[in-house]
Structures are given as C-alpha cells and as structure tokens.
Amino acid sequence: MFWPLGHLLAETCGWRGGLLAYAGLALAAAPLCLTIPSGPAPTPAALGAAGRGADPVRPAAAFGFAVLVAASAFLSSGLSAHLIGLLGALGLPVAAAVGLAALPGVGQSGARLAKTLAGHRIGPLGLGVLASGVLLAGMIAGLAVAGPGAIALIFVLAYGAGNGVLTVVRGAQPMVLFPLASYAEISGRLVAPSFLAAAFAPRSMPPRSRSGARAPRWG
Incomplete structure (x- = not known):
C-alpha cells in the first residue's frame, strides 16, 4: 500500500510532506501496541526442562542457518531500496514500476496466509526450503523482465512470497535445529550476521538502464 501512497504524497506535497504524513501514521499506529495481550514469561526451570535431553548444536546446521538468514537479509535490503x-531500468514506466513495487506486499501477505491455513502439514525446515525455492524462481524470472508483463508480475510476487515466509520461519527454525533452552542465545548469535549483510546491501546508487542512463531515484 505504501509504495503507491508514497509516490502520491511525493507528487502532491513533496518528499518532506510525505515524510510528515508517514510520521503521523506511525504515531497513530503506536497505541495499537497496547492491545497486545501479556502473559507470564516461562521460568528458567521450565526452559531447562524443555531443553533437557536435546541434541547438541550441530556446526553444519548453525552455519547453514546463519548463511540463509544473512543471504535473505542482503537480498531483501537491497531490493527494497x-x-x-530496478523495474524502471528494466523498461517499465514510473507509474507501472511503482504499482508493481507494491505487489511484494501482496505476495508476502498471501504466502503467510497460505502458511497459516496449511497449519502443521509442513514443518519449519520444509517451509524454509519451499520459500527459498519460490524466491529463487522469482530472481530467475527477474532476469527475463523486459518491460511490463507477466514475467515482471511473477518476479515481484515470487520475491514477496519467498521473502515473506523466510522472515517468519527464521524465528521457528532454531526451535527444531537447536536445544530449546539455548534458543535465545543461539538464534541471537546466528541472526547477528544478517544485520551486517543488510547494512552492506547496495543502497546509494540506483541501477543503470540498458541505455546506460541512471534510473530515477525512487527507492
């Protein structure tokens, strides 16, 4: 919703006005945090009992999880910016690029809804493999984009769907890969590289078009 809204605000009241409108929306949404139900936190004894007898941390699983999270963070941070x-450089007019840039959110929400409806029929590990496959298919489709059309639509929807599910399963996968009692410590350490990967993702320079000219800086 916010890519088209931001484009409309920038066109009508400038980027400063757009930022002020976004700040107002953020302030209006802040009280929603008060509606989150609270409950007692698990005791250390309960966590210890839950993690007792769990398999030790496997280095290969820890490395694979850290790489997956870091790679998806790098891709998401760079593409979001x-x-x-990028769509403009691939031959789409600005209005079409802005409209398509809103669709990853649709793919993300749709994929998460499908995950919720599927319930426990697929576990976090299988779901991560499926989401990675969808994301890979989207990136391959992106290589073939040459203006508006079905391929561009597949690219943005698959990117949103794959990335949206991966951001969910990265919180659930450590619970089946590592001892539950050490969940917070292990997952925190393994997710930390993803913040560095996101920070190193390209942000400052827009891509060049096929004619060599720089695309408009809309991100």
Whole structure:
C-alpha cells in the first residue's frame, strides 16, 4: 500500500510532506501496541526442562542457518531500496514500476496466509526450503523482465512470497535445529550476521538502464 501512497504524497506535497504524513501514521499506529495481550514469561526451570535431553548444536546446521538468514537479509535490503529503480531500468514506466513495487506486499501477505491455513502439514525446515525455492524462481524470472508483463508480475510476487515466509520461519527454525533452552542465545548469535549483510546491501546508487542512463531515484 505504501509504495503507491508514497509516490502520491511525493507528487502532491513533496518528499518532506510525505515524510510528515508517514510520521503521523506511525504515531497513530503506536497505541495499537497496547492491545497486545501479556502473559507470564516461562521460568528458567521450565526452559531447562524443555531443553533437557536435546541434541547438541550441530556446526553444519548453525552455519547453514546463519548463511540463509544473512543471504535473505542482503537480498531483501537491497531490493527494497532499489526495486522501483530496478523495474524502471528494466523498461517499465514510473507509474507501472511503482504499482508493481507494491505487489511484494501482496505476495508476502498471501504466502503467510497460505502458511497459516496449511497449519502443521509442513514443518519449519520444509517451509524454509519451499520459500527459498519460490524466491529463487522469482530472481530467475527477474532476469527475463523486459518491460511490463507477466514475467515482471511473477518476479515481484515470487520475491514477496519467498521473502515473506523466510522472515517468519527464521524465528521457528532454531526451535527444531537447536536445544530449546539455548534458543535465545543461539538464534541471537546466528541472526547477528544478517544485520551486517543488510547494512552492506547496495543502497546509494540506483541501477543503470540498458541505455546506460541512471534510473530515477525512487527507492
């Protein structure tokens, strides 16, 4: 919703006005946090009992999980900043690029809804493999984008769907890969590299078009 809204605000009241409108929306949404139900936190004894007898941490699983999370963070951070410019460089007019840039959110929400409806029929590990496959298919489709069309639609929807599910399963996978009693410590250490990967993702320079000109800086 916010890519088209931001484009409309920038066109009508400038980028400063758009930022002020976004700040107002953020302030209006802040009280929603008060509606989150609270409950007692598990005791250390309960966590210890839950993690007793669990298999030790496997280095291969820890490495694979850290790489997956870091790679998806790098991709998501870079594409989020440059998706409109990238679509423009691939031959889409600005209005079409802005509209398509809103669709990853649709793919994300749709994939998460499908995951919720599927229930426990697929576990976190299988779901991660499936989401990675969808994301890979989207990136391959992106290589073939040459203007508006079905391929561009597949690219943005698959990117949103795959990335949206991966951001969910990365919180559930450590619970089946590592001892539950050490969940917070282990997952925190393994997710930390993803923040560095996101920080190193390309942000400052928009991509070049096929004619060599730089695409508009919309991201």
